[in-house]
Amino acid sequence: MEEMYDLLIIGAGPGGYVAAIKAAKLGMKTAVIENRETGGTCLNRGCVPAKAMLHAAKLYQEVLSGEKFGIISKDVSYDYSKVMSYKDETSEGLRLGVEQLLKGNKVDRIHGTGTVTKDGSVRVTTEDGEILLKGKRVLLATGSKPSFPPIEGIRLPGVMTSDELFQLDHVPESLIIIGGGVIGVEFATVFASFGTRVMVLEAEERLLPGLDKEISQNLKLILKKKGVDIYTKAFVQKIEKEGPEFICTFLEKGKNKETVGVVKSPYLLSAAGRIPNTEGLMEEGVSLEMNRGRIVVKENFETSMPGVFAIGDVIGGIQLAHAASSQGICAVEAMNGEELSIDLSVIPSCVYTDPEIACVGMTEEEAREKEIEVVVGKFLTHGNCKSSVTKEERGFVKVVADKETGVLLGAQMMCARATDMIGEMGTAISNKLTVRQLLKAMRAHPTYNESVAEALEDCLGGAIHVLPRR
Structure with a gap:
């Protein structure tokens, strides 16, 4: 007899794994399907490694400025390879912890790529072939991936997203960052602290455009004090490669005139946002209601396909790990007819600058x-x-x-x-x-x-x- 799950979850990020544990605690037989590391982007290529790098950068700056506290350190330096090892060890430790939680709650962890079929089953492509899983309900929690803005040359070899920047094995002398949102300003803080000349290009009139205006103004002053060059209302026109350097041409809109600016660096980061990760999620013939690439859901997180639910970055809205985790808990509670335990309308936003x-x-x-x-x-x-x-x-x-x-x-x-x-x-x-x-x-x-x-x-x-x- 074919094994039947109460809940099949595609994606083991902060939305998926939290939903899996919550479901297991409510008595649901649950499996979570993930083709990469447990913990998803947040734990492996996002929040956690970024915060580890920020902590190391802040500690370095504190040692450099220790004299104001009466602490004098001479010949202070850093070993970036050890910073990277610390970052990786932090993610690995937390990842192992999540895997233990899944195991301890008797959640089946299946390594492979999950695809929803026409009848609501999930076909999993593994290294050893394909398996078909049946579930009373399916939860899509595949998160998001870096996006590229429509800029000429943005796909040139060597242009980095956050994924590649996390793997960089040295501190660059200079770095161009396209995007002054959370990702952009956090990486600007890290690398400016380690001595990189950072140039941030933001199309909106201020950094962190979605937050309080006074915060944006203060942050701009603080980053400038750290040596970061900031260009707002800066519309990147094209990116070219000349030898080892990227040449980034942008149009900067002032009050009464427009000026053309050019910045150069061998390193360029595209930090202009993320898009829902739905590639390969549904087989041909499965058509969920979508809106600009995002899966549309009802209040209980059910999609247009009965029995199939979705949470987190894949449904759009605020792309934050704690939002996805909370949605996962509430989606599972809704499946079980329970009152929702979290107010999903009140979502804190955090930026780990200094x-x-x-x-x-x-x-x-x-x-x-x-x-x-x-x-x-x-x-x-x-x-x-x-x-x-x-x-x-x-x-x-x-x-x-x-x-x-x-x-x-x-x-x-x-x-x-x-x-x-x-x-x-x-x-x-x-x-x-x-x-x-x-x-x-x-x-x-x-x-x-x-x-x-x-x-x-x-x-x-x-x-x-x-x-x-x-």
């Missing part, structure tokens, strides 16, 4: 566009004791609340440990907590988190460490 950036909920600008009258509280972190002790760069915490009710609507942070502190704000927004309710809890001293209390107090006009408004 200082860190974290946002959740509405910005002041977004609230005003929705004609919501708001009150904004802000605290500059140079007034925070812990930030003074550690001599952090310029930073701030901003909170946005409904003026009438006091309910928190959003928070934007650019400061040390921002990515850790944003969770409290997400919890508050999901539970519709007010500024006064958030201020009920005492915050320890000295901590970075005190800056949150100061920003909340500023909403009420009573921040302790802020000069009175005139």
Whole structure:
């Protein structure tokens, strides 16, 4: 008799493997199919290795600047091959941990490429041939892959995506980055810290265009201080290769005129976004409803094909690992008729520059566009004791609340440990907590988190460490 699964999952990234474990805990017989490493892009070619490199770069800069703390180090250098080994070891350790979790929860891990057939089965192409798996439900969690913008020469040999940059075995003397989004600014931070001359070309009017304007402005100043050349409203016209160098010609749009710019480097990174990875996912004759390459799903994450569900980058929206994981949990809960345990409308965004950036909920600008009258509280972190002790760069915490009710609507942070502190704000927004309710809890001293209390107090006009408004 052919084995029947309750759930077949294609993709073992942060969406797929989390959904698999959740399903197993709810009693579903589950298999997860993956043709590459367990953990997907995030664990192997994205979030985790990038953060390891950022940590190493920050540590190097801290040693170089130790004199301001009375720590004098002479002849400081780095061994980039060891930085890469540390990066790989970090990913490997976490990957093995995920594999143990799958095994411990009795999830079958099948190595191969999964394809949905007309009858809803999954054909898996393995090294040894093909096998056909049957499941009551199928979950598509194949993530995304780097995209190439429509630029002449973008496909020239040697043009890198993040995948190739992670494999680079040395620090380049110079690097052109096309794209000033999260991927672009994080790699700019890494390589500028190691001494690379970095040039960032961003077509929008500011870096991180989807985030709070003040964050973008501050980040531009900080990166420039690190020696990064930044060109915004810069539309790349073409890329050419002359000997070992890429020649990148772009049109920079100013207030009253347009100027043509040219930058050169032997190394060029295309960091202009990612697209859903649906190649080979459906056999000929299987037609899921799509929208611009993304799989369309209902509120319960079911596609247009009954019994087939999809989550994560493959359905579009915010392409973040924690969003995919949360969607995976909720999709499995929906399959089992359970109440969804996570508010999927409140998604924190984190950028691991120095200082860190974290946002959740509405910005002041977004609230005003929705004609919501708001009150904004802000605290500059140079007034925070812990930030003074550690001599952090310029930073701030901003909170946005409904003026009438006091309910928190959003928070934007650019400061040390921002990515850790944003969770409290997400919890508050999901539970519709007010500024006064958030201020009920005492915050320890000295901590970075005190800056949150100061920003909340500023909403009420009573921040302790802020000069009175005139």
